[in-house]
Amino acid sequence: MSSRTPISRFTRPTSLAVALGLTAASAFAQYPGQIIKRDKDTPELRAIAVLEWTGDEGKPKTSRIVPITVYDGQALQDGGVYLARPQPLALTGEVEYELEKNGAPFGLYDIRTAGQEQGSWVGYGLWKPLPSAKPATPKPIVDDGFDPNDDKPVLHRKHQEGSSSSDSRASGPSPDPDRPTLHKPSSTNDSGSSTSSSGPAADPDRPALHKKTSDDSSGRTSSSSSDHPVLHKSSEESADTSDGERTGSADPDRPRLMRGKPSSQGPDVLPSLMGLPANMHQAVAVSDARNHPEHQWNYKWANPDDEVKMKEDMEDIARKALGLTPPPPPKPKRTAAKSHSKPAPPLEPPPLVDEKFRVFELAYGAGATMVLSAHTEGPAKQQKFVTLIAQPDLYGNALVLLKNITDGEHLDETPRMHLIDAVDALADNRGELLFELRGATQRQFALYRVLRGTAEKIFVTGGGEYGIAPGE
Structure with a gap:
């Protein structure tokens, strides 16, 4: 028997027990200042569902999840109607199911939305692979010259916090001539003259930032001394004219139609599975926040x-x-002479x-x-x-x-x-x-x-x- 930590304990999506607490908390949201504490007798819920999909395993074309039952610690409740508000608790958004085949996990399914098909609730979501543990990065080995097999004592100078800077400079290495030195740059006034005479001279090789002059549509260059922002007309706005005339500047909040796939389409949900196609696959799905040992159900014959x-x-x-x-096979006909023919093989x-x-x-x-x-x-x-x-x-x-x-x-x-x-x-x-x-x-x-x-x-x-x- 091997033990493991359920995926729902350390992944992002909500388990059923947490979803139950959130549902209860929402009922008391109208009373300000009231803190909802989870009762110690609140049971850990365990939901069983069936994932149905078409296409390849792990990369289905369509999918849906059908709630079966929710065990509340005492009895099995119907997962399709248990705490429905309006969708049942087993299909609450962000609830994660672990897919099992013969007791062994082989994937995850996150609930994103829910709906009704022929009067029954089903869920739609996203199939994800099982997370894999990242290998620990080995620490680099630093050769400090210490030999653990050497019995000879070694004296080390201990650095004290109160030591003088002169001792530190004497005992430390010599400064690196190629090491860069930070200098405080001198500020200039409007006339271009320096306001600080005690600072070091500017490094001619040091890169300096300069204000960029902007050109408007008529080719005129704005003054470099102006600090006011300048609005420029984008190429898309200049080309996006319906009848060749435009009045005023473009509204940045105006919705515009663009070709192609939009960048935001809401939650990433697989296409819905409808009906009972002949190529539909089914698998058990389990959602539980507790740690349960993995139990594979296949029987091994001794012979x-x-x-x-x-x-x-x-x-x-x-x-x-x-x-x-x-x-039964036909009986052979009896004859006076002995027949040496073989009996008919069984059908x-x-x-x-x-x-x-x-x-x-x-x-x-x-x-x-x-x-x-x-x-x-x-x-x-x-x-x-x-x-x-x-x-x-x-x-x-x-x-x-x-x-x-x-x-x-x-x-x-x-x-x-x-x-x-x-x-x-x-x-x-x-x-x-x-x-x-x-x-x-x-x-x-x-x-x-x-x-x-x-x-x-x-x-x-x-x-x-x-x-x-x-x-x-």
Whole structure:
């Protein structure tokens, strides 16, 4: 187990706990002189969200962040409505999320603005890379002639503050003849004569500053003795004439239209992601001000052959759930004479489209938790979808804890379960499985906790009956 300092503790953007304090402080801003102190019992908030983007990782073309839940120390609150004024607290400007993949951070996302898409709040911001620690600059080694291996004592003259200047000059080095000497320049009056007779003479090689004579548009040179500022007409103003006539001088505060990209366009926000495109990527995002150890969720098999066997078992279960079990091979015909022909080989199992298989270790020392999802071929309305959550039993077989089966015509009644990733939503160093419950016209997100041989849904966004899998 490796510990690290969360990025949100030492970077510029605001954490959720600070944002909560700022929200509370704004409510009492009308009472002058009142100091808002943070209560010691105020919980540290932990927000979970999902970043969705198109394009390359780290350099997306479009992006948005969907709030899932906020843990307030006692219960999981809906991140889309928690302390909404009007946008929820999880999407407050300058809140920073740490992007995680399989428990390991791989980027940051700063919230800049928020808006509603189809009645739900989403955030827009900027994807940033993880900060890297700068290597310490080594101190230069100065050779002072001291040898630590030499045992011979060395006497040094100690410099005293009360020593006379003559002693210092005697013991110090001789002055450098090439060293520049600062002299007080003599001032001149209006007539050009010097007002100081005791100062040194001016150095002829010393550069001097002179007033620059300015030329107006008619070529006349202003007097060098005048200290008044002179206004000059810029080349842009002289060329910027609409109908060839101009009255008076140009107004410096007048707005002007210019070609090209303006220098200031507000906050740097990525283009908004709209809808659910086929090339959309998803990742877990976490915002927390506390220091939590990094916990990667991938399970390491003691024997790689066990993983192959478990995957084949879950694929067989998925095919049976989708009705893809191949028919048995035909039996050979019986004849009087003995046949020496070889039996027919078994038929290849039907393919599982878009199959995804992942194995997690959701707690330290826990066993493997496996998730498999796939669907059948064919038009979208005729496709069947399956998602399985399973664990190995005592006999080395896959024990299914949750089975979700649906088809393209009943997605709004029973949505398909799409695995996002594992995430520690309760800040207890145990991972939950985060799923997207996607229907034909709507979607939700749900957290499942796998414990003691069961897969229990502990939270779902939006509430309601939508998203309840059969058997729950």
